Amino acid sequence: MYKPQRVHPMAILQFTLRTVYSLGQGLIPLLLIAFAQPEMRRWLFWGLPLLLAFMVAYGILYWLCYVFYISGQELRVEYGVLIKKKRYIPFERIQTIQISAGILHRMFGLVKVQVETAGGGSQAEFVLAALPRDIAAELQHILQEKTQHHEEPGNETEYIEYKLSTRSLLVLASTSNGIGIVLSAILAVISQLDDFFPKADVWGKFAAYAGHLAAGKISLIILVVFLIILLAWLLSLLGTIMQFGGFQLRREGNNIIISRGLFEKHQMSIPIKRIQAIKVVEGLLRQPLGMVSLQVVSMSTTGMKEEGNVLFPILPKAELPGFVEKIAPEFTMSMKLHGLPARSKWGYLLINTIPALIIAILCTVYLPWGYVAFILPLLGAALGNAQYNDAGYQVENNRLLLRSRHLGRVTFIIPKQRVQSMHVSQNPLQARGNLSNLRIAVASSNAAATVQLRGMDIQKSSVIMKWLFAQRH
């Protein structure tokens, strides 16, 4: 540990794959073009294996040059084949240590260790691609012990655990947004089929076949569409189950420790000090089911990815107060909100209906059946009404709660000392009605970590301003 050492040779595979992947992305169009021309194919026959051999050699060199060790109060990594790079990370800069194991890792009894630091950007993160489990555990132990050295020792015996039940996992998977992504991916692949096999004329054959079979029956087309959607849904279901299967969360002293993943195991520890705010999301589909999901706003680089922010993927709303009190009592709040003044309702209604109204009018003028689009302003009005009803705030002790809705309902709990800046703005209309927009900026790895509440009474905004600067007793 204190002498420079290499990671497990399995990492060579990963280094090589990474080069192949990053180079491949750029080369694929070129390769396709080359492949289409007979005289070029011969070149490819020799060139490709050579290129591959070169990449493997580079992978081995990279592995040889990649060493890590601990020196004093720093974790040091030295790497780079042509340009030597050294990265020294002081222990107190380390935000989280994440241990994960993919299928390949598991076959060799290895794990991947990711060390996260505060500075945003993917560069800040560094990865020990493959380590034997015991060495990783030792490293984690040393790093965690040292990083927490100068904190007050938490109750080590305190040990509360939450697990994601199978039922919850199924609800989570079946209501996840993944379906849209998978659906568009499938459609994209299908639409590309023609480009890849220009001679095959996939669509022509498909249409002929369908025409032959159904002899003009529309029901078959509907069936196919239905099957595609079902397939997309099943794939996204599987994706979510693989990602969040076996989700466990526990509070250990001053850390929240999360492990998740069915095949690829992820373990992550979030120091409670690093959490800037807690975000409670009630999606359109999940709100009627009485389910919420919890996220954290933090400065770690894993936070750049959606799943890195998840504190608990799905939880019955009734269990929320108990959960927060046990896992993160630093964020406990009553969920009773102060709503907005009635005069701000107009703003919410107008902003949601006027664009929809313009679209509806244009549709009516230019499209047959265009007047059907008049359903849009109605939906807009309903949304505006819901946004007005759900918006609200609460100030309690040293915490601020803000709730608003775009489509889903989102509630933020922000401790006072996490507020980086506060903005109160008024447009001329709001100035006449003594209304204002309140915006709170918190630190996060994503740029857009501002929480906004539109249509606050200006007096109430002032109260929150005063609260922010009130001396603590």
Next chain:
Amino acid sequence: MRNYPAQAIDPKAVPYWRCSAAIESVLLLLIPGGYYIAQQHWQHWPTWITFVLLFLTLAYDIFAVVFQPEITWRTWRYEVSEQEIDLLHGVFIKTRTLIPMVRVQHVDTKQGPLLRRFGLSSVTISTAAGNHEIPALADEVADLLRDRISVLARVVEEDV
């Protein structure tokens, strides 16, 4: 709302903004100019677009050079107290920004070549959630302000 922040920014900001808007407007004239040349080249492009573009550019330039600097200067206010930095700006949408002194990570003064000609500097206040700028202050004022904020930010150290 409580009292507006007390300090205005330096009056020299107005000629400075006029000057920078004038430079910008010369560059903007390249758009109708470019279209005119292209139109001469390919005769079938309509001529009237040249005039529309020219009119729009000139209208914007006049607004940016004659009116905007004055209005912006009148609406910009700031105040730095021991506990907080208080900014107010915006012509149509007025925005009041409060930055707790404890959250200030560092302060910079900046000066481009044009700002230097007018003896002005801008002060940038950085927090973990982004930067805030006070646009045009006299050099000495900006330096004093920067030093003051930096001292205050250190004094009110808290658990972060």
